[in-house]
Amino acid sequence: MNRSTRPAFGTVLFFTIAFGLAMYFAFAAVQGNFGLFRRAEILAEAQDLKLQLDQVQIDVARMENLTARLSDDYLDLDLLDEQTRKVLGMIRADEIVIR
Helix, strand or coil, rough: CCCCCCCCHHHHHHHHHHHHHHHHHHHHHHHHCHHHHHHHHHHHHHHHHHHHHHHHHHHHHHHHHHHHCCCCCCCHHHHHHHEEEHHHHHCCCCCCCCC
């Protein structure tokens, strides 16, 4: 019988291609557009955006409060006086300005 001691070329080629595909899919699962690292980046970005949204909502609520206090229905004289003096650049006689 004529028996070869080296492995068949087809078997080596099959396992090489299978190993290459396995490495490709493992890399894509970790580093790809939908991989684990990208998911971690998206979650961190979502957390930052959520904090930013909370800050913007606080600012909007403050501005709505100030706007309501300057409306015709509810006029806060102290706020009106403060805003007027800020716009006109004036101070009261009993105030001291330190710059």
